[in-house]
Amino acid sequence: MTKYWRSLDEFNNPAEFKQNEIKLELDAKRATMKKASGSSRRDFLKTFGFSVATAAVxxxxxxxxxxxxxxxxxxxxxxxxxxxxxASSYFEANEYCSVLVKVRDGRPIKIEGNDLSSISQKGTSARVQASVLDLYDDARFKTPQKKGKATNWEEVDSYITKKLEQLNNDNKKVVLLTSTIISPTTKKVIGSFQEKFPNVEWVQYDSVSASGMLQANQQSFGAALIPDYRFERAKVIASFGADFLGTWLSSTEYTKGYAAGRKVLDKGDEMSRHYQFESGMTLTGSNADVRVPIKPSEEKTILKALYYQLMQAKGFVTIAAPGSPVDIKGLADDLLANEGKSMVISGSNDVTIHLIVNAINNLLGNYSSTILLDRPLHTHQAIDADFEKLISELKNKEVAGLLCWGVNPVYNHPNGEEIENLISGTELSVSFSDRKDETTAASYWVCPAPHYLEAWNDAEPKKEFSAWCNLPSQNFSIADRYRKHC
Incomplete structure (x- = not known):
């Protein structure tokens, strides 16, 4: 075997060369570590000695x-x-869930879904899970506010009560602006408030609105309602921009129904087929069997073409169907093969689009099968035109007082800056909120609102479905003041 030496030193004295090599390697490592740490062994001993002395003190x-x-x-x-x-109920930002609240020593610490609920069926969302954190948020209002400064309830009650009576006597309009209310008791309280002050008008405003669907259903069925969609019964689902597994309407409920329709438990079972037409990737689109990217401007054209193709196939029209920017023949054939067992939905807020969707579902016989009208969803009730009318009245100085409860239009409305100036220009501006936001900053008075875990209430998320909002938290301070003074 041939042997090689790296130098004459290694050839003449291999043992000494090996020791020198190890020493050089260790010195290089120490230098590298010292350079990286920026401190020497002496510095380390100084720090260690100081730490020991501090611990002793x-x-x-x-x-x-x-x-x-x-x-x-x-x-x-x-x-x-x-x-x-x-057991309690969560309802915020148009999302409803029946929940179980884990409470230890009077403090809610965890939210879980209620498996006895026929709506959420033990399901929750990330927002529901995180809602318990808001209860302990130090940024919540602890006292009422007057022009951004802390005040007391006596001053708030005295001023607002007298001002409301004055505006009522002067026959000046006051508007109570809220998000969608699903509590029958709260609606009754609002009705009693309006009886005492007939000049008060109640307007509902949803930042994520379903106004287009409500108005279309008013024209189609004579009632502004949101149908009960039964995804578990549908064999073919065609969604146009509706993220029903993510954020659309009652997504927690729809996720359960959709999952049930996708399960194959027996030999003869078939999965539902899902077509998704959308302009941006969503959770629903990522689960679709067929996902077709489209422009938002193309949705109405595609639905028109689909409607005409279905009408032609059933022999109701003989004229040529309008062109579609995407191929929809496979979808049309699938829908025709599953009449009464299909569903077409849209996430648009355009009235015309929903009228076309209603016509397609009616043509396919989906109503009373996969889409029920006798058990409507109540989580979206606001009509956009009502809020636009309010803005117009504020501009014309027709509204003297504005009471905002649980809404932040200054932040989430396209004309937020204009609304901020309009709120500041009213004779009476009150915001009921649990923390500072853009609308509270524009309001003269701010009254702290309780968290849903520290307030009694009820809910009717669907027709003939009642739920309670219990009081699992023993932090009664804000809740008691709210019930007493507001």
Missing amino acids: VASCKRPVNKAIPYLVKPEEVTPGMANYY
């Missing part, structure tokens, strides 16, 4: 004594350290 200090005071009369349902579960 801290250890010599007396820690404060925290005593755990037991209940004098312990509530029957409370065992310290053991969690209780309360």
